[in-house]
Amino acid sequence: xxxxxxxxxxxxxxxxxxxxxxxxxxxxxxxxxxxxxxxxxxxxxxxxxxxxxxxxxxxxxxxxxxxxxxxxxxxxxxxxxxxxxxxxxxxxxxxxxxxxxxxxxxxxxxxxxxxxxxxxxxxxxxxxxxxxxxxxxxxxxxxxxxxxxxxxxxxxxxxxxxxxxxxxxxxxxxxxxxxxxxxxxxxxxxxxxxxxxxxxxxxxxxxxxxxxxxxxxxxxxxxxxxxxxxxxxxxxxxxxxxxxxxxxxxxxxxxxxxxxxxxxxxxxxxxxxxxxxxxxxxxxxxxxxxxxxxxxxxxxxxxxxxxxxxxxxxxxxxxxxxxxxxxxxxxxxxxxxxxxxxxxxxxxxxxxxxxxxxxxxxxxxxxxxxxxxxxxxxxxxxxxxxxxxxxxxxxxxxxxxxxxxxxxxxxxxxxxxxxxxxxxxxxxxxxxxxxxxxxxxxxxxxxxxxxxxxxxxxxxxxxxxxxxxxxxxxxxxxxxxxxxxxxxxxxxxxxxxxxxxxxxxxxxxxxxxxxxxxxxxxxxxxxxxxxxxxxxxxxxxxxxxxxxxxxxxxxxxxxxxxxxxxxxxxxxxxxxxxxxxxxxxxxxxxxxxxxxxxxxxxxxxxxxxxxxxxxxxxxxxxxxxxxxxxxxxxxxxxxxxxxxxxxxxxxxxxxxxxxxxxxxxxxxxxx
Numbered sequence: 001x002x003x004x005x006x007x008x009x010x011x012x013x014x015x016x017x018x019x020x021x022x023x024x025x026x027x028x029x030x031x032x033x034x035x036x037x038x039x040x041x042x043x044x045x046x047x048x049x050x051x052x053x054x055x056x057x058x059x060x061x062x063x064x065x066x067x068x069x070x071x072x073x074x075x076x077x078x079x080x081x082x083x084x085x086x087x088x089x090x091x092x093x094x095x096x097x098x099x100x101x102x103x104x105x106x107x108x109x110x111x112x113x114x115x116x117x118x119x120x121x122x123x124x125x126x127x128x129x130x131x132x133x134x135x136x137x138x139x140x141x142x143x144x145x146x147x148x149x150x151x152x153x154x155x156x157x158x159x160x161x162x163x164x165x166x167x168x169x170x171x172x173x174x175x176x177x178x179x180x181x182x183x184x185x186x187x188x189x190x191x192x193x194x195x196x197x198x199x200x201x202x203x204x205x206x207x208x209x210x211x212x213x214x215x216x217x218x219x220x221x222x223x224x225x226x227x228x229x230x231x232x233x234x235x236x237x238x239x240x241x242x243x244x245x246x247x248x249x250x251x252x253x254x255x256x257x258x259x260x261x262x263x264x265x266x267x268x269x270x271x272x273x274x275x276x277x278x279x280x281x282x283x284x285x286x287x288x289x290x291x292x293x294x295x296x297x298x299x300x301x302x303x304x305x306x307x308x309x310x311x312x313x314x315x316x317x318x319x320x321x322x323x324x325x326x327x328x329x330x331x332x333x334x335x336x337x338x339x340x341x342x343x344x345x346x347x348x349x350x351x352x353x354x355x356x357x358x359x360x361x362x363x364x365x366x367x368x369x370x371x372x373x374x375x376x377x378x379x380x381x382x383x384x385x386x387x388x389x390x391x392x393x394x395x396x397x398x399x400x401x402x403x404x405x406x407x408x409x410x411x412x413x414x415x416x417x418x419x420x421x422x423x424x425x426x427x428x429x430x431x432x433x434x435x436x437x438x439x440x441x442x443x444x445x446x447x448x449x450x451x452x453x454x455x456x457x458x459x460x461x462x463x464x465x466x467x468x469x470x471x472x473x474x475x476x477x478x479x480x481x482x483x484x485x486x487x488x489x490x491x492x493x494x495x496x497x498x499x500x501x502x503x504x505x506x507x508x509x510x511x512x513x514x515x516x517x518x519x520x521x522x523x524x525x526x527x528x529x530x531x532x533x534x535x536x537x538x539x540x541x542x543x544x545x546x547x548x549x550x551x552x553x554x555x556x557x558x559x560x561x562x563x564x565x566x567x568x569x570x571x572x573x574x575x576x577x578x579x580x581x582x583x584x585x586x587x588x589x590x591x592x593x594x595x596x597x598x599x600x601x602x603x604x605x606x607x608x609x610x611x612x613x614x615x616x617x618x619x620x621x622x623x624x625x626x627x628x629x630x631x632x633x634x635x636x637x638x639x640x641x642x643x644x645x646x647x648x649x650x651x652x653x654x655x656x657x658x659x660x661x662x663x664x665x666x667x668x669x670x671x
Contacts, residue, residue: 029059031088033077034095039085040452047453049076050085055095058088060487075266100452107450114449117360117441117456119381120389124148125437126172127393128155130400133171136163138407142400145392158443167209167258172397173404174432175336175417179209179258184413186215188337192223196295200231202333203291207284209258217241217248229576231288235281242281249273256280286319290330298338309343318518325351332428339416344428350375353435356457361434379430383423394422469517475506482509486520493526497533503542507553508592512537515591539590541625544600551606552599556583558591565591567598571605579611583618589625597621 032055039050049072053061061072080086089095115121127148132155134142144152162169170177175184187193187201201222205214221227221241227234234241249256256276265279294312297303303311309331316327328351335344350358350371358374362381368374382390401418408414420426438457445451472484480499485492495516502508512533519529546552558565568582581601588594597618604614 028091029057030091031058032056032091032093032095033058033061034087034089034093035099036084036087037099038083039080040099042085046080046085048458050080051098051458053077053080053086054098057091073266107446107448109448110450112449114445114451114454117357117437117454119361119385120147120387121151122357122361122382122433122437123385123387123389123393124151125155125440126433127396128152129172129433129436130396132156132159132169133173133176134400134403136171137176138403140403142396142403145396146388148389148392148396154444154448155440157447158440170432170436172429172433173401173414173417174332174429175414176404179206179211180333180336181414182211182214183333184336184411186211186219188413189411197222197228199295199298199334199337200288200291202337203287203330204231204284206330206333207287208256208280210254210256212254213245213248213256217244230572232285235284235288237278237281239281241284242277245277245280246274249277287330290315290319294334298334298341305341305343308341325353328431332432335428336413336417339413344426344431348372348375348427348431350431351435353438354431357434357438357441360456375427375431379425379427382425382430385423398422469514473510473513473517475510482506482513484513484517486517488520493520495520495526495529497537501537502540502592505542505545507548508540508545508596511553511557511592511595536591540592540596541589541628543596545596546599546603550599550603552602556595556598556602558585558594558598565594567594569598569602571602571611573611574608581605581611581614587622589622589629593625 033053035050035054039047042050053072058077062074062077077086081088124147127144128151131142131144131148131152134140159169167178174180183202183205187198187205190198190201193201201219204218204222208214218241221234221244227240233239236242245256248254250273257280265276267275269275269278293315297308297311297315300308312334313327313331316330319326328348331343331348335341354375355371358371358378362368362374362378366374366377368377397420401420404418405415408418420429438454441454441457445454469484472486473482474484475481476483476496479496481496482499483494483496485494495513497509497512497516499506499509502512515536516529516533519532520526524532555569556567558567565585566582567584568580570578570580572578581598583594583598583601585591585594588597600621601614601618604617605611
């Protein structure tokens with residue numbers, strides 16, 4: 001907090017990037033991390049997390065790996081070191097082999113090899129899941145058939161510790177999970193909200209998944225007209241929702257996030273309770289923004305289910321702190337709320353928990369590297385299976401679903417989910433049950449065979465295709481550039497955006513760097529991204545800008561294909577009604593200009609200037625830019641690249657431009 005307070009006003013993202021290098025907490029970025037023997041016998045999630053750090057440097061792991069849907073940060077690292085799970089070695093030290101837990105000789109099958117995972121065993125496991133599901137929700141008993149009867153004691157041993165307040169067990173029908181059932185009963189059938197409000201409320205609950213917090217604190221505030229006029233304002237720092245949650249935490253001391261998340265909040269406030277609340281409200285702000293964009297997508301009748309799923313999944317994964325696991329979790333919630341859309345009938349995002357089981361059950365000969373496609377292939381295998389185990393499962397499922405439908409007849413959303421066609425398991429059900437099956441395999445490895453885990457079900461970190469620029473982009477004072485290193489396989493790609501190329505506006509350079517980072521995520525080469533960078537800074541004219549602390553920097557971001565990008569946002573009029581506003585790259589003369597003009601317009605609208613007046617202001621800026629372009633055609637500015645030829649061009653241009661005091665966009669020679 002002290003460091004942030006000493007900094008000049010800037011956007012939250014710029015502040016985070018500028019302070020990142022000053023908050024290493026005493027760790028050398030090049031120090032090597034090593035797993036300890038202690039980590040080998042801890043919970044599987046912690047094992048996976050520590051194993052992913054083993055042999056890597058501090059700079060390698062911070063922000064570049066996933067901890068159960070959240071990105072690994074300094075708080076996680078300090079916590080793991082404090083509790084003896086990781087050791088910090090000197091630069092260049094060898095970490096050695098990853099420690100493994102010692103087998104227990106007193107286990108019933110100690111010393112015997114763990115049988116491999118099979119599709120038939122998966123069917124038996126799912127049958128046992130049905131038995132526990134019926135028992136938990138109706139108190140009834142379900143007869144099991146075939147090998148599932150023998151498996152039941154092991155499944156019961158696995159499930160029982162995950163019931164109750166731990167909230168970790170997910171039954172066969174996802175809609176009957178603790179959090180999903182709560183959403184159905186408390187949100188989807190809540191008549192106090194309209195459809196869109198229920199949609200947003202679903203995302204708000206999913207930010208923490210604590211039922212009492214939602215019922216006691218959030219739902220009452222969300223039933224007021226004032227809240228829905230500006231939900232983001234309520235969750236903003238110091239907003240009504242944050243104050244209410246702080247008061248709730250101080251009074252009750254109750255947890256604010258489900259234990260399933262295992263999220264360690266970064267330290268931004270001195271008070272522990274306030275810091276925890278801030279992490280919840282900050283995450284909620286991002287999810288509300290996603291919900292606002294996802295809702296019209298769901299209502300767009302021109303889009304197919306696959307198109308909607310792909311678009312919403314991308315929205316979630318691009319949100320700060322989210323990734324494949326969050327995309328899977330939220331798309332599952334949407335699918336349950338809109339069963340007729342059949343979003344996840346044939347495809348689904350595959351989270352890190354399901355990946356190992358998917359890898360084990362899918363025949364190696366198929367060799368399908370894409371996880372979504374691999375899930376489709378396994379789904380075909382499961383639904384076409386004709387073994388006695390599969391037949392027993394489908395027969396048991398029919399009986400169980402009839403009983404569940406009768407019990408929850410007052411909730412059509414639940415009944416619609418408990419109506420599976422024979423040999424018609426959905427992609428989302430398969431994905432979720434693969435997660436549970438993986439945990440079950442680890443359970444029998446420990447309890448029955450005395451092993452620390454099933455080595456074939458070892459987890460994996462989520463891939464860099466969802467890396468967020470916030471964790472990498474920073475300002476280098478010495479180079480006078482905004483820089484980042486993009487991790488690609490076993491290498492890192494150095495990239496920079498000299499602030500000279502953006503009229504010495506650091507915040508604009510950050511915007512360019514973020515756009516370039518996303519280009520790398522899309523698979524473009526460094527040469528392609530350099531070309532893109534030079535194109536967008538080449539069209540930036542600069543001039544009057546919004547203050548660095550204006551919210552417009554966060555709101556006004558161009559979306560769409562380069563050249564036809566649109567910077568759009570909504571604003572609330574004095575009568576409480578919202579209206580849209582936009583600027584386009586085509587009219588403004590470039591992406592950065594569209595954003596600059598958008599920011600200026602946003603500031604005016606926020607200050608209460610009428611929309612008609614601001615439209616005239618925007619159009620005048622359009623004309624000014626067009627006239628300036630016609631008078632002095634722009635040349636692309638080449639920011640400092642790696643090639644000698646580019647460096648020579650920069651030197652020559654700098655020599656030519658020496659003495660110029662105007663912004664780079666007005667120089668006759670390119671930078």
